[in-house]
Amino acid sequence: MPPRLIESLSTTTELAEIFSDESVLQAMLDFEAALARAEARVGLVPRALAEVIMRAADAPAFDYAAIARETLRAGTPGIPVSKALTQRVRSMNAEAADFVHWGATSQDVADTAMVLLLKRAHPVITDDLARVERSLRKLSDEHKNTVMLGRTLMQAAPPITFGLKVAGWLGAIHRSGEGFDSAFEDVLILQFGGASGTLASLGERGLEVAQALAEELGLACPDAPWHAHRDRFASLLSACGVLTGALGKMAQDISLLMQSEVAEVAEPGDPGRGGSSTMPHKKNPIGCVLTLAAAARVPGLVAAFLTGMIQEHERAAGGWQAEWPIVASVIQSTGLAASSMAEVAERLSVDAERMRANIAATRGVVFAERAMMLLAPKLGREGAHKILEEAVQKSIAEKRHLTEILASMPAITKHLDAKILVDLEEPEKYLGSAEAFRAHLLSTASGTPHK
């Protein structure tokens, strides 16, 4: 089941499937089936009847449209689902019907179902993050000596290496990915509290059933139900916000480097990918664009979720009901960003010559700081700064290289041996600790799930 057209630029097909009707309904039915099984295990429900419920809990047998319609009237998907399941069970075995949904409340069904969906989504996204990290590590190593312009406020600045730039992306994505993983771990827990969150209708057996239910579902059993405490979901969505931001920063840099006038890197340009309906020459930064679109959407969704945390008493009147589409959108957007950047990172083409040429095109003015450091011991920093300002302006006005200008200024030549400036514009000579930083970043980012 592919994404709907209206959201076809905001999810991968795989994640769209996870939040499809069949998948969502099946997750709710899985809760009900596991509940029956758990209650059979502890002796609350006859095993044979539990098996009827388990057999009945098969999504394709249900009318999705009817359930969606009734959900709007009921104010929760849990009620129409347990009602429909009860009917189906009754048609199979009337006695069994009495044991459907035993001890649970509708929010238990909906919350745990969402957790089950998240459990499926997690490795999908993690796999793509691992692809991103692997490729960036490789790219960084390959280009540890590839010099390029630094750019601050989008203006040319002293050089860096492309390897360092890539390592910077890697570092941020890795750190954000760790936060993402850790938030995911916290969120993969059962919600099971009954009407008021005390499991009162199960009497003394509540904890026992909860424990068995968590085991059946492969989820952790929390210290207590969390129906009105949404901090774990909020942390997950926030972590998605941070991660999407880190992926978006990489996408922004690449899309800027792909500009026709810069042309230092390029996304793969397969047929059908990033073309134009009217312009045969276009090679668009599609992966970056989808990631930037995700990064534009997610922060507002995070805010919406945080806002909704203010939930009333033992079940919210509004905040809770707002959650599902927010969670689904954030997860799908995050996953799309990870998948898009994986494809970009794996197949990015890099034009090292153009990078060097773009440095050269500044005619050395990006080395003015270097010249200043070289001249300062002789002229004092202020004196050096003043001369450099003059020289830079001349370089720009006369379109001549800074080295040449400096070599022609008496204030320079009378004080110094011109040899000191001879390699002024060699980028490799002015990289400072770039390689050390790059190595540190790669080292920090290794040895973890996303390696």
Added chain:
Amino acid sequence: MPPRLIESLSTTTELAEIFSDESVLQAMLDFEAALARAEARVGLVPRALAEVIMRAADAPAFDYAAIARETLRAGTPGIPVSKALTQRVRSMNAEAADFVHWGATSQDVADTAMVLLLKRAHPVITDDLARVERSLRKLSDEHKNTVMLGRTLMQAAPPITFGLKVAGWLGAIHRSGEGFDSAFEDVLILQFGGASGTLASLGERGLEVAQALAEELGLACPDAPWHAHRDRFASLLSACGVLTGALGKMAQDISLLMQSEVAEVAEPGDPGRGGSSTMPHKKNPIGCVLTLAAAARVPGLVAAFLTGMIQEHERAAGGWQAEWPIVASVIQSTGLAASSMAEVAERLSVDAERMRANIAATRGVVFAERAMMLLAPKLGREGAHKILEEAVQKSIAEKRHLTEILASMPAITKHLDAKILVDLEEPEKYLGSAEAFRAHLLSTASGTPHK
């Protein structure tokens, strides 16, 4: 086509249909068909070939899933749609295929399609707003003399009338609805600019085609293409944010008044509506809850859209591609809020006796201000305030009525004729300009589309 389960608490069925695959695709095909027709009118396309295109532009004939999949690769829905249409046209008439999408770019298709969807959504929401306004007006008139507690910071305050409270909701919804309508009018315009927004490929004929195309689609023709200027959409979404906020404020008040301990009003409680899977006694404020959920979601989506306004040059790399799901979510949430509050407003039951009883239960302390105003001419305001503080504390501590306490205080009785306090706790005597304000609000809110 009902909403998907994952969003079944965030849209009406009618609005879900408008943003369904068939509807979205048909809107894009309508653009292409109208373009062919317009170009035939001005003589650029042979009429017979245009008719082939028009016949081919029928959504159910297309493979939605394939288009959604290719959209992700292309980075825009416009490309796969015009490609699929071209193929279908070619199978009908090879010559006609050359004229599909003539002079347009993919964003023209997508943007105008969204405008066409909005055009369908507008009256749906407006009708529900009109229902809200009509019912609130009626409710306000019926309860112009129904006294109830004012409540500030959720604490009891001097009385108001329920009619005034309702008129306040009406006023805010009406004003917001006017902004909503006005933003909608601005947004219902053609987007048609070609590759760079100059219609260059149509040579001298661009304006003529644009005008004809706008007429064919029943849209206004803007002064210029607006592919990278999204202020009109942004204004519409902002207006939805304000409107949802105004509806949400009404929902919040009603849900608070419906609390078991307050019990002054109630939503209709039909079978299947707002029940509980475990608690037969529950009558939940479902309409309010859905509205509050919408109001929790929309502000973040508005922020996401505003963020996306920062679009690069002649077509954005990210901001534009983020828009569709945001627009659809905001419109559907707004429509659901309007529809939910229409149902609530039309069928709200009001317990005027309980309202009066809740005033009485404060034992007159909410009339302390009134007492102060009555005593101030004799005792000075400060003196009066001091006595009242003492009296109020006594009233609360001894659970006796404020009037009784005051009548027993020598500081009062020696200065004044006790008769002045005899009707102290009659709410009707302390309503100030409530009725005038109510009448003004109703008058302002009349004579407009949402009456």
Added chain:
Amino acid sequence: MPPRLIESLSTTTELAEIFSDESVLQAMLDFEAALARAEARVGLVPRALAEVIMRAADAPAFDYAAIARETLRAGTPGIPVSKALTQRVRSMNAEAADFVHWGATSQDVADTAMVLLLKRAHPVITDDLARVERSLRKLSDEHKNTVMLGRTLMQAAPPITFGLKVAGWLGAIHRSGEGFDSAFEDVLILQFGGASGTLASLGERGLEVAQALAEELGLACPDAPWHAHRDRFASLLSACGVLTGALGKMAQDISLLMQSEVAEVAEPGDPGRGGSSTMPHKKNPIGCVLTLAAAARVPGLVAAFLTGMIQEHERAAGGWQAEWPIVASVIQSTGLAASSMAEVAERLSVDAERMRANIAATRGVVFAERAMMLLAPKLGREGAHKILEEAVQKSIAEKRHLTEILASMPAITKHLDAKILVDLEEPEKYLGSAEAFRAHLLSTASGTPHK
């Protein structure tokens, strides 16, 4: 009073002054003074005593720090202000003290004070918007024939004129400015409702006092108090969000055009403006940067305000108390964006030669669409598209001009007179309706306050 350091990149000095302690306190005192005067006019307060209150209402005489501290305890600035004023009045005339704040509640003071501050801020921002519009109009006219690359998804596209680009900015800013002005008009109204919004403590005289008070303050008198209905503020802030987005789009374009590799325009580079502490050659896009920073901050603040609209009953417990810093930040950010872009627009330097050179640097591939339109009548659109794709790839691979490549392709030369392609790469020949659109945009944007 300049901005504080922590917010020195997010406000102009002039707007910081409006939200300074003295200004905020004076606005609250102005309310109290006008209330006394209005109540004297209608005979509720002896004129001589009202004059004492008016004389006492002078901000510098108060202890701002003490008021700020007590505000936190009281939960509203209105209480400590009216208390401090009462004390000061009492020290001047004990009898007058009893008439301070007569009939008002603390929210009346705070809300109307904010309205008074907004009234001062409005013309400040409007003046800067007028500067922006004036300069853009001039710039657009000057460059109506200056050709430059169109750029879509940040890739080179068929040419436009710089005049059209500027007119696009103007159009969006003008439209957003109209929404901004209109929202401002709606918001400049008195809030005066007393404890529960009925003016009960003024008995029959409420409306009369309200009317007189509005006149004293130079504000409109609303149909009813709006203490818990914040739609007018919400509309204003939303309009600021849209306007900041429109200014931000212009800033984004300019900052991209200022990139070292593009170098088509430049912000003024006065001493101290946009330099670097380490790089003498830097000329940073400071005005754009400040505007983009504003545009990054405002959408979230708009969301926060919309969220806060869900206010409980007759005075909110949270939503209202969140408003002041949000309103001040949004207004200051919007004003800074307007002021920054005014300076940029007035003094932007434009390098028309570089613009043309950047077109030429694409070696004609941006004219592929044009070639396709020229060839289509002979080869069919599909045939033409296929040939062009081949030619474009050759042009890029061999670094030769598209015209040259095409002239060497037998598939072309055997079908056509090469003359048809001779001016293929002349930008002026492929501008379509650019000038017409530009003229329309300027015409729409004329005849209004921001002309």
Added chain:
Amino acid sequence: MPPRLIESLSTTTELAEIFSDESVLQAMLDFEAALARAEARVGLVPRALAEVIMRAADAPAFDYAAIARETLRAGTPGIPVSKALTQRVRSMNAEAADFVHWGATSQDVADTAMVLLLKRAHPVITDDLARVERSLRKLSDEHKNTVMLGRTLMQAAPPITFGLKVAGWLGAIHRSGEGFDSAFEDVLILQFGGASGTLASLGERGLEVAQALAEELGLACPDAPWHAHRDRFASLLSACGVLTGALGKMAQDISLLMQSEVAEVAEPGDPGRGGSSTMPHKKNPIGCVLTLAAAARVPGLVAAFLTGMIQEHERAAGGWQAEWPIVASVIQSTGLAASSMAEVAERLSVDAERMRANIAATRGVVFAERAMMLLAPKLGREGAHKILEEAVQKSIAEKRHLTEILASMPAITKHLDAKILVDLEEPEKYLGSAEAFRAHLLSTASGTPHK
């Protein structure tokens, strides 16, 4: 230095001081002084000259207003600060002036200064969180047997204990506090990268200086500069969003419980705290209100920060410059929420009798689920549900207790021994696992910094 009036409801005095001009400027000067000291340690700067710089770096000696004004022109606070410091140093020792800011760029100053401010803010907030947790733990223990209504969708539901409710708040605040602490740890690191983030101007000595500088400042030394990678700040602000949400949920519950009609708990009502300017009887939930206001503001600010993460290349044009006021607002709002809830938690008065009375006022209908569970073994669940629905409606209509109604229904009496229903409405008999959950929550929340 107290907060400014405009933000007096959004910060504590202590946190306002941390973000005051003097404090912010001193933090920037501390960076410059530590840099000189570090460079003296590694031998790059003569020790005597470094000492001059250290002596000069004293905030009160500077003109804050001038620095704020120039910051706006420079686009960064770092430039005017290092310029002003250089001037002051020069006036003390001309030679030393050449060594000010050696090797650093302005963003290094600004970012590290913000980190230093955060380092001061952290324990302030942590202390208040510890107070919250300590008090909630005590309150929960005291009220482990205090029964009260559960409330779902703000409707009465089966009982819980107040101890469990409090433990739920504690659990969420504790978990969020852990995330907050962990994010704080990650953020307390040096930023030091020079012009392009390579420390090129320090040649081979960059890492050595960085390490020494970090030691001087008591900060961790990161693997690499993070000038354009803002994920650590983003994680901190997100964690603040989650924490404020958890505190806000507690505030929301308490403010609802404080409603006049519910009256189960009350905030302390000291003189000047939460009063009303017109209503002597008011006892407002001020601590809750301030927390709810914070929780309304923070999510939008988080979104703004996440949005700003998309930073260009080696220094952003907009996203970075937007950060300072966002960070300061979020930290101050979070701290105010923690401080407010600490005061509320420490001094909350609880009316256990009223809690029990509010249960009784439902006349047993909240025990309908319990009755259903008791009857189901005899009547089947469906049969039981049907009877209960009838009984509940009767109970409401006739204002009689559910037990009484049930005892009068033949469908019940003929099947069962009435004794089974005799304690139906005793809350203590229907608490399920409430105490176990409470104990688990307290246990999970112990043994950590916030205990």
